[in-house]
């Protein structure tokens with residue numbers, strides 16, 4: 175049994191995950207932390223692994239606090255870019271046995287969407303990412319969209335692809351989206367969405383779309399449980415769920 179604490183336990187993902195952990199074999203939910211609670215409760219409960227689903231402004235410091243105490247960490251909170259991952263690596267190096275995994279998206283379909291998008295990207299002149307989320311989300315673009323753009327950009331660099339064609343010279347309001355490593359990313363916030371994303375690839379005479387929709391937070395739970403079961407035996411820093419799923 176792995177003893178698990180959830181940070182952000184009263185939030186949308188934290189509360190759904192707490193219920194999934196309680197129902198999962200091999201995991202024991204020993205603490206739930208939210209605003210106003212002392213992190214020391216994680217140590218007092220003798221948690222071996224912590225699941226982080228707090229907001230992006232506090233998640234890094236909380237993960238560091240846990241790693242410094244030798245507690246494994248599974249990070250679901252968005253906004254962990256290359257800089258934060260490098261800092262996690264510094265924290266973990268020299269602390270034998272402790273592991274941290276940063277997972278931009280726990281849903282199996284989203285993991286595959288990112289892989290397929292990277293695979294397809296060098297074959298098309300154009301590629302853009304459109305992410306659609308509920309309007310209570312505080313960060314844009316989504317962590318999934320950023321990761322998708324990063325893996326697309328890497329695949330195009332590796333293949334020696336040309337820059338994306340775009341004649342736009344006037345865009346005072348940013349209608350062409352954010353540019354993540356040169357890939358346009360567009361964020362929609364509308365009631366009715368949980369988390370959706372479409373990667374649009376274009377070539378002369380054809381459009382290829384790769385779309386994923388999470389219509390319920392249930393979609394993230396198998397990935398959350400798998401990462402929590404995996405982390406105690408995988409020290410160091412891991413990014414993405416691919417290795418957990420045996421996709422690497």
Ligand SMILES: NC(=O)C1=CN([C@@H]2O[C@H](COP(=O)(O)OP(=O)(O)OC[C@H]3O[C@@H](n4cnc5c(N)ncnc54)[C@H](OP(=O)(O)O)[C@@H]3O)[C@@H](O)[C@H]2O)C=CC1
Nearest residue numbers: 182184185186187208209228232250251252277278279280
């Ligand atoms: N990796 C993945 O697959 C997924 C990642 N996410 C990401 O997870 C994160 C959380 O999303 P979501 O659950 O929707 O957000 P919520 O706002 O519903 O949950 C965040 C929770 O953390 C609490 N919190 C804030 N600060 C602290 C603190 N210092 N200590 C303890 N708890 C704190 C919040 O309390 P309060 O509301 O009072 O501020 C809230 O209860 C986001 O970054 C989101 O992008 C979401 C879905 C899937």
Ligand SMILES: O=C(O)C1=N[C@H](C(=O)O)C[C@H](O)C1
Nearest residue numbers: 252278279311316317318369
């Ligand atoms: O805030 C959310 O809801 C989600 N956040 C993650 C992200 O930023 O990519 C994962 C998923 O898209 C849901």
